Amino acid sequence: MKIIDILSKKNMSLSFEVFPPKKESSFDDVVRATEEIASCGPAFMSVTYGAGGGTSRYTLDIAKNIEEKYNVPTLAHLTCVSSDHETIRQRIREMKERNIQNVMALRGDLTPELMNTDPSSWAYRHAVQLVRELKEAGDFCIGAACYPEVHPDSPDQKTDILYLKEKVDAGADFLTTQMVFDNDLFFNFMYKLREAGVTVPVLPGIMPITNAKQVERAIHLSGSFMPRRFKSIVDRFGSDPLAMKQAGIAYATDQIIDLYANGITNVHVYSMNKPDVARAILDNLSSILWKVF
């Protein structure tokens, strides 16, 4: 099933992101965790892709396993910046062979090795090139990334949104945001997107922070703003793992309810291969999810 068809429904839904293992030895553990999340019945699940290509095979293996065993639609991520044209063509062929219908087209982060080379020698510099290639290659439903707090490489938000619109015009069917901890930043971003003529569905990305160590990592990776209310939770409960987990799940649930209450129907949760967290959020929303209000 295509994700865009799920997003066009009017009911409240939740989707989850999982990531493949870095090493073969942890493959079975990851499969187990993703299956447990799939068994909760999310609207769809996205499976990330290692920018260096190390986990690329696992992305498709995990996506297909979830679809075949649990009938949960999946979104396979694909990055391009550290690849050449032949590798990307090969990945697209593999996706078609395995009947992957939904692809998240991403640039990928710039590695230090890549930064030491001349960008004019790169086969891919921006995700828009991958969006175009996917569009030409087959009947994929294409997702792309967006940044309510502006992508770190962008000089300003206006420029960032201009390039985002280029990705949508090239064929991205929907967008998922970088993690946000402050819904007002998301709503403000949405206003600017609609003003700029970006009309495709946008899924806010919510990351439940369930341990104190995750906070620094999340800020380092995303650059996202941490509201004072969230910082107080970490200050107060960070040293007690169970209390921090409960508070982190409650904070994420609260954010999701606020998004639904303000007209958003689909929310994407960075569930980080944690079935207990995914299940707890779904339980917290049990009388809200799948309903039309």
Ligand code: FAD
């Ligand atoms: P782009 O759309 O190429 O944008 C990157 C920068 O270039 C932005 O500043 C943009 O404004 C600018 N830009 C875009 N087009 C042009 C143009 N034509 N000319 C000049 N400038 C331009 N990384 C992974 O490695 N694996 C994953 O699975 C993964 N999943 C992700 C999922 C989501 C929802 C998000 C938000 C991010 C994900 N990432 C993943 C991280 C992502 O790869 C990085 O954030 C990366 O730095 C940017 O990717 P992008 O696709 O947004 O790039």
